Amino acid sequence: MGPHLSTPPSFPQFECVSCASWLSVPQEKEKAHEGARPMRAIFLADGNVFTTGFSRMSERQLALWNPKNMEEPIALHEMDTSNGVLLPFYDPDTSIIYLCGKGDSSIRYFEITDESPYVHYLNTFSSKEPQRGMGYMPKRGLDVNKCEIARFFKLHERKCEPIIMTVPRKSDLFQDDLYPDTAGPEAAMEAEEWFEGKNADPILISLKHGYIPGKNRDLKVVKKNILDSKPTANKKCDLINVSKKTADTSSVQNEAKLDEILKEIKSIKDTICNQDERISKLEEQMAKIAA
DSSP states (O other): OTTEEEEOOSSSOEEEEESTTSSEEEEEESOSSSSSSOOEEEEOTTSOEEEEEEOTTOOEEEEEEBTTBOSSOSEEEEOOOOOSOEEEEEETTTTEEEEEETTOSEEEEEEEOSSTTSEEEEEEEEOSSOOSEEEEOOGGGSOGGGTEEEEEEEEOSSOEEEEEEEOOOSOOSOOTTTOOOEEOSSOSSOHHHHHTTOOOOOOEEOSGGGOOOHHHHSOOOOOOOGGGGSOOHHHHHHHHHHHHHHHHHHHHHHHHHHHHHHHHHHHHHHHHHHHHHHHHHHHHHHHHHHO
């Protein structure tokens, strides 16, 4: 933060590096955590340093340090005995730190305050599958209309899953306490200026321009009035004429079919009469032969 960098190497030691005299090391802590596994360190908004690491018994730890006096931590908490390195993600606007462990299936979050015990546990988000890695959305990318305070991107074996954290609010107004002015995308100064020992606060932006009032967000479904689709007088006449034409055509077709049926009946009757005559003649011939 500002003119300093925290540089935790792979072993449990970190340094506060200053650019004021060409990357000098004004503060150094040889063993921030007693364990031999890797640690992580980040600067907070008040200038303190937050670290995660391991104890001698391989218990995961988190600690809060004052860079001006690094003999003892301000706060030190032991978590569990998992092997995954705890990755800290910090929101300076709400003073909340999210801890995501590699191989874990949960995200723990804490609030940093000026009152003892300084690091306050808030809650844990749990899921079924473990995470291989975790990404963090900048504050300016959140959906302020849904009171979203954090968005993570959980890396699985074959996919990336977004995890959204929101604060339930009944009010439909913009939540100023959740979204104070935050760091924008524009840099406050160039890298060369930082190496020259200059310092500048980040350029802040307001997230209020991304807020849409609830009334404007509501979707209105307008049902069509069935009366609007009723045919007009001209359309009615057209429909009547069409129906008349259809009726005339169908009556002509029916008459033609009836004529065909009558012709078939007549031919059948003629055939029956002819056969009756032949039968009568045959009977007469048989009678003569018998006599």
